[in-house]
Amino acid sequence: MKRRGYQFLQWLTHSSFISIVHDTLLALFPFALVGSIAQMILKTMFSEDGFFANIFYFSEWMPDWIFKACQAALFAINQVTLSLFGLLVVYEAAKYTARLYHRDAQTAGMTGIIALLLVAFRYDKFSMVKGISNFNWKLLGSQSVLLAFVIGYGVGQLYRWLAKERNYSDNHTFISIYDRSLLAIWPVIIAVVSAVVISFLLNFSVLNAWLRSGYSTLINVGENDNQLWLVVLTKLLMAVVDWLGLGTANSANVMMSGLSFEENLNYALQHNSCWNVPHPLLGGSLYNSFANFGGHGALLALLVAILIVGRRRDYHRIARWSLIPTLFNSSFGVMVGIPVLMNPILFLPAVFIPTLNMLIAALAITIHILPATPYPVLVGTPGPLISFIATNGNWWVLMFTIALFILDVWLYLPFVRLLEKWPQYQVKGGRF
Numbered sequence: 001m002k003r004r005g006y007q008f009l010q011w012l013t014h015s016s017f018i019s020i021v022h023d024t025l026l027a028l029f030p031f032a033l034v035g036s037i038a039q040m041i042l043k044t045m046f047s048e049d050g051f052f053a054n055i056f057y058f059s060e061w062m063p064d065w066i067f068k069a070c071q072a073a074l075f076a077i078n079q080v081t082l083s084l085f086g087l088l089v090v091y092e093a094a095k096y097t098a099r100l101y102h103r104d105a106q107t108a109g110m111t112g113i114i115a116l117l118l119v120a121f122r123y124d125k126f127s128m129v130k131g132i133s134n135f136n137w138k139l140l141g142s143q144s145v146l147l148a149f150v151i152g153y154g155v156g157q158l159y160r161w162l163a164k165e166r167n168y169s170d171n172h173t174f175i176s177i178y179d180r181s182l183l184a185i186w187p188v189i190i191a192v193v194s195a196v197v198i199s200f201l202l203n204f205s206v207l208n209a210w211l212r213s214g215y216s217t218l219i220n221v222g223e224n225d226n227q228l229w230l231v232v233l234t235k236l237l238m239a240v241v242d243w244l245g246l247g248t249a250n251s252a253n254v255m256m257s258g259l260s261f262e263e264n265l266n267y268a269l270q271h272n273s274c275w276n277v278p279h280p281l282l283g284g285s286l287y288n289s290f291a292n293f294g295g296h297g298a299l300l301a302l303l304v305a306i307l308i309v310g311r312r313r314d315y316h317r318i319a320r321w322s323l324i325p326t327l328f329n330s331s332f333g334v335m336v337g338i339p340v341l342m343n344p345i346l347f348l349p350a351v352f353i354p355t356l357n358m359l360i361a362a363l364a365i366t367i368h369i370l371p372a373t374p375y376p377v378l379v380g381t382p383g384p385l386i387s388f389i390a391t392n393g394n395w396w397v398l399m400f401t402i403a404l405f406i407l408d409v410w411l412y413l414p415f416v417r418l419l420e421k422w423p424q425y426q427v428k429g430g431r432f
Helices: 002-013 016-027 029-045 064-082 085-100 105-120 125-130 142-162 174-183 185-204 206-223 228-243 259-271 283-290 299-309 313-327 332-337 344-366 383-390 395-421
Strands: none
Touching: 002 344, 016 029, 016 085, 016 142, 016 332, 029 064, 029 085, 029 313, 029 332, 085 105, 085 142, 105 142, 105 185, 142 185, 174 185, 228 283, 228 344, 259 283, 283 344, 283 383, 283 395, 299 313, 299 332, 299 344, 299 395, 313 332, 344 395, 383 395
């Protein structure tokens, strides 16, 4: 059984699609890192409910024009790098796929961008009357990375089957440019027509409603006061969705609102105690307090594990660059840089470690070893401190959370060793 699992993992990591995903994400790490840093600073320092904003009160002593200029600049960086990340992905994925088969990589990348824009195009009367282009921005951003990869890989395959093999890197004469433009006609036509068909399906079918409400429905079910098995199952599904690149790159502090959360908070304020609240196993509170260590997949524990046992210099550099944003729950940089997204080796820990944390914490709360965590926390609060603040400073909860974090690091160690030894993830030359 173990051998079969190893063979399946080997086959999966050596598939052309996973290879394209790996190379594309590594190439885009600088953009994801810059976006994560901008997101971290914006959320923690220049938002009303930010962690540092409520410690240093920047808005009170900083000149208003500087404060607003910083807000605007950080928002722009975050929007361009993360909210349009899908465009970067589809270009690189199509380029690397075409290059893998010695086709015109540059034209394939541009074709991928056009295809994704057509898929994301919204057809509504207002836009058509006013002549304004309107897009489904979720399909262009970091929450639709899988879609961008599928489109980019598909476009690259079109060039593989419909264009001729050429060595485009050695000859840039007028004839070669003329030749590449003619060879691209059929791939471009088929890509455009296919993208329009997919766009119509997304705009005028039940898929549109599912895309609008699917992920938000999972969030609502997973964070409310449902039965524990339903909360755990929902969080598992959300973890898989996030691993596939269909979640969100936003700061992973889950929403702390709703009637159940308000009832817990009112009880804690009235009785000056976190014990015996009406909804002790509230899904959002459990996840935010005991599983949100660096965002999705407890990625802060992964970075610490890399720094402890990792021997590869490139992983250490990525971990050091990503450590601060991930500490404040802006973890998209590490998801792209290691990468964690669609990485078969890291699937099990990224999906199951947060769920294990929730189950252990739920057991401790049920047998009254721990109190519940009814208090709200500021956006960007470091993951290991969330439970401490959410219990109004319970030191026993803090020690329990630190023990959970150490367990998470220990669970990540064998996967880090496997990741470094796996042939597909060794450093290669000439792939970019």
